[in-house]
Amino acid sequence: ICVIAHVTAKTMPHEDAECRKGSAPNIHDPATRELSVVVPSYNEENRLPLMMDEALDYLEKRQKQDPSFTYEVIVVNDGSKDQTAKVAKEYCKKYGSDKVRVISLEKNRGKGGAVRTGVFSSRGKTILMADADGATKFADIEKVEEGLKNLRPWPEGMAISCGSRAHLEKDSIAKRSYFRTLLMYGFHFLVWFLCVKEIRDTQCGFKLLTREAALQTFSNLHIERWAFDVELLYIAQHLKIPIAEVAVNWTEIEGSKLVPFWSWLQMGRDLLFIRLRYMTGAWKLEAKKCN
Secondary structure (H helix, E strand, O other): OHHHHHHOOOOOOOOOHHHOOOOOOOOOOOOOEEEEEEEEEOOOOOOHHHHHHHHHHHHHHHHHHOOOOOEEEEEEEEOOOOOHHHHHHHHHHHHOOOOEEEEEEOOOOOHHHHHHHHHHOOOEEEEEEOOOOOOOOHHHHHHHHHHHHOOOOOHHHOOEEEEEOHHHHHHHHHHOOHHHHHHHHHHHHHHHHHHOOOOOOOOOOOEEEEHHHHHHHHHOOOOOOOOHHHHHHHHHHHOOOOEEEEEOOOOOOOOOOOOHHHHHHHHHHHHHHHHHHHHOOOOOOOOOOOO
């Protein structure tokens, strides 16, 4: 298995063409916004409007209360086959392209690939990952911001605050089938055993990173699908980036792209390969220089 993991490992992906210096906003450039919100979206024409309305309403009110607060929302259309891009571009028209941007990928790369593309194009001092389904109340950004502040002083400006649903686990188990509960516990065990021991909920899509932490972690990221969160935190732990886990509100929204058995099987394989590929040196962690 070690040999297979090593031989089949992909080389470090290069930064996307749209993020190269001089051609578009670039994470290597100095921050020009207080906050960037990256929203990965695949076939989300129905769920995206609710999330965007809630997020932009909150952000606009916050900006009115504090004119020094600046933001941008980056919707990454991950090769959608529906009208996701069209829906997102309506928000560009309404709020202006300086506040809402849409990046469209020709082919579906997976959630991790979409988030990575958005992060590389971000302009914020802090960068928030937020799911298009709006399962987490956007106002809970204040909770993860507080978690980030509590980690100060940040080593080399790096810190990560993760939203967590761990406090809701008992209630969610009561609503799930025994099979899905078994899969969930199996996945949590593999995450703990192979990769990340200090974070109870690695998969919540509500994570806030400082710009420096985003550069270091996403520049080293290989996994582009469901298990990318685990590799992200695995990298952060090895780079000794402080991580906070903060309880957030969460509601299950219909329309999940996660296929219970096959997605969990794919994630289990990715978890094993994350550990083996770093252990055998097929993947290496490289420190990136900030401008």
